[in-house]
Amino acid sequence: MKANQNYKNIAQSYLFSTIAKKVNEFSQKNPDKKIIKLGIGDVTLPLCRAVVDALKSASDEMGVKETFHGYGPEQGYNFLKEEIQKYYQDNKVNLDIDEIFISDGAKSDIGNILDLFDKDNKVLVPDPVYPVYVDTNTMAGREIEFIDANAQNNFLPMPDNNIKADIIYLCSPNNPTGAVYNKEQLKQWVDFANKNNAIILFDAAYECFITDSNLPRSIFEIEGAKTCAIEFCSFSKMAGFTGTRCGWTVVPKTLEFDDMNLNKMWLRRQTTKFNGVPYIVQKGAQAVFSEEGKKQIKENLNYYKENAKMISEVLTKHNIWHIGGKHSPYIWLKCPNDMNSWDFFDYLLENIQIVGTPGAGFGKNGEKYFRLTSFGSKENTKEAVERLDKFLN
Amino acid sequence: MKANQNYKNIAQSYLFSTIAKKVNEFSQKNPDKKIIKLGIGDVTLPLCRAVVDALKSASDEMGVKETFHGYGPEQGYNFLKEEIQKYYQDNKVNLDIDEIFISDGAKSDIGNILDLFDKDNKVLVPDPVYPVYVDTNTMAGREIEFIDANAQNNFLPMPDNNIKADIIYLCSPNNPTGAVYNKEQLKQWVDFANKNNAIILFDAAYECFITDSNLPRSIFEIEGAKTCAIEFCSFSKMAGFTGTRCGWTVVPKTLEFDDMNLNKMWLRRQTTKFNGVPYIVQKGAQAVFSEEGKKQIKENLNYYKENAKMISEVLTKHNIWHIGGKHSPYIWLKCPNDMNSWDFFDYLLENIQIVGTPGAGFGKNGEKYFRLTSFGSKENTKEAVERLDKFLN
Numbered sequence: 001m002k003a004n005q006n007y008k009n010i011a012q013s014y015l016f017s018t019i020a021k022k023v024n025e026f027s028q029k030n031p032d033k034k035i036i037k038l039g040i041g042d043v044t045l046p047l048c049r050a051v052v053d054a055l056k057s058a059s060d061e062m063g064v065k066e067t068f069h070g071y072g073p074e075q076g077y078n079f080l081k082e083e084i085q086k087y088y089q090d091n092k093v094n095l096d097i098d099e100i101f102i103s104d105g106a107k108s109d110i111g112n113i114l115d116l117f118d119k120d121n122k123v124l125v126p127d128p129v130y131p132v133y134v135d136t137n138t139m140a141g142r143e144i145e146f147i148d149a150n151a152q153n154n155f156l157p158m159p160d161n162n163i164k165a166d167i168i169y170l171c172s173p174n175n176p177t178g179a180v181y182n183k184e185q186l187k188q189w190v191d192f193a194n195k196n197n198a199i200i201l202f203d204a205a206y207e208c209f210i211t212d213s214n215l216p217r218s219i220f221e222i223e224g225a226k227t228c229a230i231e232f233c234s235f236s237k238m239a240g241f242t243g244t245r246c247g248w249t250v251v252p253k254t255l256e257f258d259d260m261n262l263n264k265m266w267l268r269r270q271t272t273k274f275n276g277v278p279y280i281v282q283k284g285a286q287a288v289f290s291e292e293g294k295k296q297i298k299e300n301l302n303y304y305k306e307n308a309k310m311i312s313e314v315l316t317k318h319n320i321w322h323i324g325g326k327h328s329p330y331i332w333l334k335c336p337n338d339m340n341s342w343d344f345f346d347y348l349l350e351n352i353q354i355v356g357t358p359g360a361g362f363g364k365n366g367e368k369y370f371r372l373t374s375f376g377s378k379e380n381t382k383e384a385v386e387r388l389d390k391f392l393n
Numbered sequence: 394m395k396a397n398q399n400y401k402n403i404a405q406s407y408l409f410s411t412i413a414k415k416v417n418e419f420s421q422k423n424p425d426k427k428i429i430k431l432g433i434g435d436v437t438l439p440l441c442r443a444v445v446d447a448l449k450s451a452s453d454e455m456g457v458k459e460t461f462h463g464y465g466p467e468q469g470y471n472f473l474k475e476e477i478q479k480y481y482q483d484n485k486v487n488l489d490i491d492e493i494f495i496s497d498g499a500k501s502d503i504g505n506i507l508d509l510f511d512k513d514n515k516v517l518v519p520d521p522v523y524p525v526y527v528d529t530n531t532m533a534g535r536e537i538e539f540i541d542a543n544a545q546n547n548f549l550p551m552p553d554n555n556i557k558a559d560i561i562y563l564c565s566p567n568n569p570t571g572a573v574y575n576k577e578q579l580k581q582w583v584d585f586a587n588k589n590n591a592i593i594l595f596d597a598a599y600e601c602f603i604t605d606s607n608l609p610r611s612i613f614e615i616e617g618a619k620t621c622a623i624e625f626c627s628f629s630k631m632a633g634f635t636g637t638r639c640g641w642t643v644v645p646k647t648l649e650f651d652d653m654n655l656n657k658m659w660l661r662r663q664t665t666k667f668n669g670v671p672y673i674v675q676k677g678a679q680a681v682f683s684e685e686g687k688k689q690i691k692e693n694l695n696y697y698k699e700n701a702k703m704i705s706e707v708l709t710k711h712n713i714w715h716i717g718g719k720h721s722p723y724i725w726l727k728c729p730n731d732m733n734s735w736d737f738f739d740y741l742l743e744n745i746q747i748v749g750t751p752g753a754g755f756g757k758n759g760e761k762y763f764r765l766t767s768f769g770s771k772e773n774t775k776e777a778v779e780r781l782d783k784f785l786n
Binding site: 001002003004005007008010042043044045046047048049051052055056059060062063064065067068069070071072104105107108111112115116117118120121132135136139166167197198199240242243244245257258260262265268269272273274275276277278279280281284 | 398437438442449453457501559590638661665668669672
């Protein structure tokens with residue numbers, strides 16, 4: 001048997017392990033100093049009441065013969081797909097129920113969707129970037145090209161005629177930068193893809209943080225997207241499902257390349273290589289859309305947004321260039337005094353015991369930048385902001 | 394973008410849709426006749442008490458900040474991996490904790506494991522067969538060869554020197570035939586794989602039905618398997634998790650091909666393209682191994698086994714050749730009077746309203762055979778057996 005040799009080309013990322021090591025060493029030397037972690041990419045608030053109640057009630061159903069659920073539809077139960085359909089309708093996007101596929105999270109589907117594409121497609125990925133786009137394509141042996149996201153383009157790279165790409169990754173609101181495309185910008189990408197027979201893989205995992213109704217929360221708000229885009233979304237950040245695992249993928253029925261229909265192909269892929277999301281988890285996700293659920297998750301999102309606002313305000317006060325934080329849980333800042341991002345990491349840790357994520361860990365354009373997140377507790381975030389304020393004076 | 398052209402070569406299976414259509418037509422014409430379905434491949438008993446309690450208590454944990462669980466380890470929590478490790482130890486198989494990967498079911502991992510292999514490997518699949526082995530490799534463009542399972546070899550094909558294969562699928566207890574390899578037979582496969590630098594993908598999803606301690610429940614009971622085999626297992630049939638989604642995959646650390654370590658590759662694959670099984674589901678699965686859990690799932694397994702025994706007994710009484718049913722929920726029988734399997738399907742439906750699965754749907758060697766399952770209710774199975782007894786007289 002010959003193993004997949006492409007695995008030899010996957011870069012090893014030491015970003016988070018290096019951070020953990022540095023934090024560990026510091027706290028062993030300074031056991032009395034309180035470290036505040038603003039590098040967390042995971043939610044910290046618990047599941048809301050409505051979701052917990054739904055999970056428990058579905059668990060009870062599973063314990064009774066008459067209401068027990070065995071194998072479900074691989075693409076998800078209609079009761080959940082209909083709620084997602086309505087969620088898009090409220091945003092003026094009409095989807096057919098068969099265009100929505102329930103997933104166990106955006107990460108799985110972003111990886112698995114590549115099964116539908118030939119190996120010899122050229123991939124375009126913005127830099128800095130969520131590492132999964134690059135690693136999954138490297139595993140499959142695809143050629144990857146990067147497009148620069150930087151201060152000149154506000155970390156929102158745009159297409160131009162020099163770009164040759166078959167598969168284009170866009171993430172908006174962006175991880176790690178928090179930058180958000182407006183409709184005109186996304187329209188340029190959609191037009192580019194349609195013109196060049198390319199497909200856009202649109203990662204909308206952070207759409208729930210968008211409050212400005214002029215900003216697109218779905219690529220399907222853009223005319224023409226249904227012939228060139230697949231969208232990935234998730235309950236992870238929206239409702240704290242990072243450990244509960246549920247999301248969805250939208251594959252339009254009109255998405256065809258050389259007479260091959262991607263909606264039918266994805267259905268075939270999922271029915272063959274996936275067995276659906278647990279019934280109880282889908283019932284929990286359904287509760288996110290109930291009246292109480294909607295109210296409760298909004299409270300949680302507002303909690304994180306308040307944190308983001310506090311961080312953004314102190315940076316503004318001290319004239320530190322930054323984006324994100326408004327329609328995103330991430331704040332992306334330029335390290336002061338032209339510092340390198342790992343130096344700034346050490347500097348913050350040593351002096352005021354705040355831990356963030358060095359931008360260099362997300363790609364070459366991340367160098368001299370730094371990511372803070374709003375997923376900490378309000379108390380800790382407040383304390384961190386006070387430390388920053390004093391220190392930056 | 395060029396779509397994956399291999400999808401054009403996937404066979405469309407109309408097996409279960411054709412069955413559903415025939416049953417529908419019959420019941421519309423004969424609304425007063427009670428149809429008994431013995432074709433079901435899904436469990437029908439609810440989750441046991443211990444599991445439901447664990448799911449509910451884990452749901453409560455998720456609703457409280459102090460006990461909330463966000464992203465977990467992609468390869469599963471140690472609390473569950475340790476229980477599985479013990480389950481193997483009780484069976485005299487020693488596994489390192491890092492050799493066990495928690496999955497959302499055997500089907501996903503049986504499909505996804507192919508990411509680790511080069512496209513140009515030759516695949517060997519027994520016929521008749523669970524269609525997933527064939528379809529997943531067809532999607533990836535691999536060449537597939539079949540090995541005949543038939544009455545001559547008791548539906549347990551053995552290796553010989555004419556076979557050229559890099560990836561070998563074995564399923565024992567078998568779906569659809571219920572045939573079980575003994576240790577000597579599996580040893581021949583393990584030796585063959587080691588000698589020919591091949592890998593065995595061992596589907597052990599039905600191991601819990603084995604009661605004879607001389608029959609191997611895991612391929613790792615066989616000396617040499619840790620250098621040539623990956624094993625897939627599931628809580629689906631063991632504990633009724635078909636709609637709750639949990640299983641595990643064992644990838645030995647000693648599994649190396651050309652200096653590439655498959656355990657490390659699988660860890661890398663899973664951390665990149667998977668985000669783990671829901672915390673609550675893993676807590677539910679853990680409860681399967683509690684004292685009450687073990688007792689309760691045994692009761693359920695015995696319930697299905699009793700059904701299988703009834704079916705097997707009536708076939709024996711009427712001299713109908715069959716295998717399975719003893720260490721498997723499936724009974725595989727030779728259609729009487731040399732009938733074709735779809736003719737026998739119609740014959741049973743028309744005359745005594747029993748629905749089974751025509752063997753021809755599982756491959757060419759399934760022709761003239763028929764699958765019955767023990768997943769119905771005891772009452773229905775008993776009634777079906779009475780009808781069969783009368784009819785076969």
